[in-house]
Amino acid sequence: KNKSSRLSCSTQATPTGSDDESQDSDWSDWTEEDACSIVCLFCDVTVHSWVKILDHMTGEHGFDFVAAVKHLDFYQQVKLVNYLRREIYWLSCPVCKTKTETKVDLYTHIKLNNHALLPDETLWNCPEYFFPTYENDGFLCQLDDGEEDNEIVKPLETVVTSKDTVPGTQSTVPAPLGLPTSQAIPTTVF
Numbered sequence: 001k002n003k004s005s006r007l008s009c010s011t012q013a014t015p016t017g018s019d020d021e022s023q024d025s026d027w028s029d030w031t032e033e034d035a036c037s038i039v040c041l042f043c044d045v046t047v048h049s050w051v052k053i054l055d056h057m058t059g060e061h062g063f064d065f066v067a068a069v070k071h072l073d074f075y076q077q078v079k080l081v082n083y084l085r086r087e088i089y090w091l092s093c094p095v096c097k098t099k100t101e102t103k104v105d106l107y108t109h110i111k112l113n114n115h116a117l118l119p120d121e122t123l124w125n126c127p128e129y130f131f132p133t134y135e136n137d138g139f140l141c142q143l144d145d146g147e148e149d150n151e152i153v154k155p156l157e158t159v160v161t162s163k164d165t166v167p168g169t170q171s172t173v174p175a176p177l178g179l180p181t182s183q184a185i186p187t188t189v190f
Contacts, residue, residue, distance in 0.1 A: 038138040041065070041084045042116050043107050050142045061116035068118045074145040076125060081140055083124030085133035094119045 038053045039046045042061045047053050057063045069077050087094040091106050095115040100106040110116050132140060 036138040036141060038142065039134075041081065041139065042088065042110055044103070053139070057116070061111070062114065063116040074143060075130070077143045078140060079126065079129035080118070080124050081137070081143070082129040082131065082133055083119070083126075085137065086129070089133055094123070 037046050037048060038050060040053060040056055040061075042057065042063065045053075045056055045060070047056065054065055057065055069080065072080065084094050087097075088106065091100045091103065092098070093100075093106065093109055093113075093115050095110075095117060096113070098109055100109055
């Protein structure tokens, strides 16, 4: 996926007009108010760009998220992000589990010990981390699920309508998605 095609989450659409006839409209009178806010995994820095948050984490924390997760599938990435979010929220280092009293102490600990890195998988690869720490987490909206990369485009079979056939002859209805075209359903046209 290219970075410009990533989902925009947490956007709020509000109507510019308030009359009742808008129910019949095509929604063209709606506008987006807020861009997606993306919070760093290790500190409170918030930006509205996936590229900027990745650059921030690499530059400020020495953590290359893309390189760190390239071997993880989408669900593992979700669990990792949610684990990091939860540990930071509880003022606990995600790598060594050291508890601190304040966010500043935690940020200092992470920086001094170079703990802005991928924690051991046994810490975060648990079902409990399928659930987000923050509602509408903009970071999660940016994760690549690989769907577009794995899609297989199959040619569609032409369906012949009854007006194009001679009565009593057969035409072929395309096979349901996922079945080979050899399993197309023959039909008799009357």
